[in-house]
Amino acid sequence: MGVIKLINDNSDIKELTKIFNESFSDYVYPLSVTESSLTQKIQGDSVSLEYSIGLFSEDTNQLEGFILHGIDNLEKPKRLYNSATGVIPNARGKSVERCYNTMIPYFIEKGIESIILEVVTTNERASKVYERCGFKIISTINSYKGLINKDSLKPYLFKNCEDQVDSGGSMKIKKLDSINDEVIEFLSPKNKNYPMMIPTWSNSIKAITKEFDLGFNKCWIVTSKINNDKEVIVGFLSVNDQTFRIRQLFVSPDYRNQNIATNLIHTMALEFNENTTFNFGIDSKFDNTINFFTKRLGFVYLLSVYEKLLNLKKE
Numbered sequence: 105m106g107v108i109k110l111i112n113d114n115s116d117i118k119e120l121t122k123i124f125n126e127s128f129s130d131y132v133y134p135l136s137v138t139e140s141s142l143t144q145k146i147q148g149d150s151v152s153l154e155y156s157i158g159l160f161s162e163d164t165n166q167l168e169g170f171i172l173h174g175i176d177n178l179e180k181p182k183r184l185y186n187s188a189t190g191v192i193p194n195a196r197g198k199s200v201e202r203c204y205n206t207m208i209p210y211f212i213e214k215g216i217e218s219i220i221l222e223v224v225t226t227n228e229r230a231s232k233v234y235e236r237c238g239f240k241i242i243s244t245i246n247s248y249k250g251l252i253n254k255d256s257l258k259p260y261l262f263k264n265c266e267d268q269v270d271s272g273g274s275m276k277i278k279k280l281d282s283i284n285d286e287v288i289e290f291l292s293p294k295n296k297n298y299p300m301m302i303p304t305w306s307n308s309i310k311a312i313t314k315e316f317d318l319g320f321n322k323c324w325i326v327t328s329k330i331n332n333d334k335e336v337i338v339g340f341l342s343v344n345d346q347t348f349r350i351r352q353l354f355v356s357p358d359y360r361n362q363n364i365a366t367n368l369i370h371t372m373a374l375e376f377n378e379n380t381t382f383n384f385g386i387d388s389k390f391d392n393t394i395n396f397f398t399k400r401l402g403f404v405y406l407l408s409v410y411e412k413l414l415n416l417k418k419e
């Protein structure tokens with residue numbers, strides 16, 4: 105049946121990489137990691153091995169399965185993010201259910217109130233397992249992918265990256281060398297009177313900042329001068345430069361339809377090889393964003409994931 109315990113220092117990145125690849129050998133699409141890419145995922149998702157579950161062989165004590173959990177706060181985490189789950193084929197059979205049933209009382213005791221995850225919609229096996237554990241769908245995210253044809257974007261570009269706009273201000277694109285409070289405030293949905301797409305865990309500003317500080321994320325902002333005086337942020341783009349996942353693309357509603365997103369995308373593309381295939385996930389409720397990626401950029405549909413939540417807090 106296997107022994108279930110926290111991973112802590114019971115495993116290392118070499119073993120985790122091996123078990124990850126064995127577990128994902130029959131996944132819904134080809135997926136493999138290297139020690140380096142798995143380390144980046146672990147760091148970007150704030151995975152804590154003190155909150156991650158390992159399934160170990162009773163006979164050999166070797167790792168046979170894992171649930172890696174990111175934490176939302178170092179001191180007092182309240183939410184866990186299931187960053188990756190896998191069990192090698194020989195050890196399967198209600199293993200995820202057993203892992204969660206065994207460890208959830210411990211997580212509740214530690215103050216954890218919820219666990220969130222994403223599962224590819226066509227991964228019926230995993231979806232079924234999570235449903236049995238009590239996870240409920242909270243949103244559907246569609247991913248799109250494509251090359252960026254810089255020539256086709258030329259008609260929409262700001263002149264000299266500084267273009268007069270109707271508001272009387274001027275637009276500037278800047279590559280960030282740090283993610284400061286002004287950027288964080290710009291992306292915060294708090295006190296905003298318009299709907300904002302709530303990014304999934306790996307695309308949150310917290311994860312972006314982590315990736316950025318570790319050197320595998322690039323960010324740009326567009327600023328505009330208001331009253332010919334103060335410069336304010338009106339657009340933001342972030343991309344993971346290893347996976348080419350566009351983490352966030354956001355333009356203030358007051359500044360939409362002025363090609364700000366196009367200019368951000370074009371500036372980003374200048375830093376990558378022309379054969380780079382980028383991808384981006386969009387909450388299915390945000391039609392405008394879907395139209396931008398499919399119509400303006402020509403991206404095509406890749407796959408969808410369900411975001412699922414398990415509430416551990418007693419109502």
Ligand SMILES: CC(C)(COP(=O)(O)OP(=O)(O)OC[C@H]1O[C@@H](n2cnc3c(N)ncnc32)[C@H](O)[C@@H]1OP(=O)(O)O)[C@@H](O)C(=O)NCCC(=O)NCCS
Binds near residue numbers: 132188196197201222
């Ligand atoms: C997902 C995974 C961890 C589940 O392992 P497990 O908890 O031991 O799951 P089980 O083997 O008990 O299978 C769960 C259920 O799915 C069913 N199932 C198996 N293959 C299936 C398939 N191709 N389609 C639909 N259901 C399937 C099983 O019959 C079982 O249901 P049942 O108990 O009603 O018979 C494991 O399959 C795995 O590592 N898969 C590859 C990586 C992956 O998909 N990870 C999740 C990413 S979100």
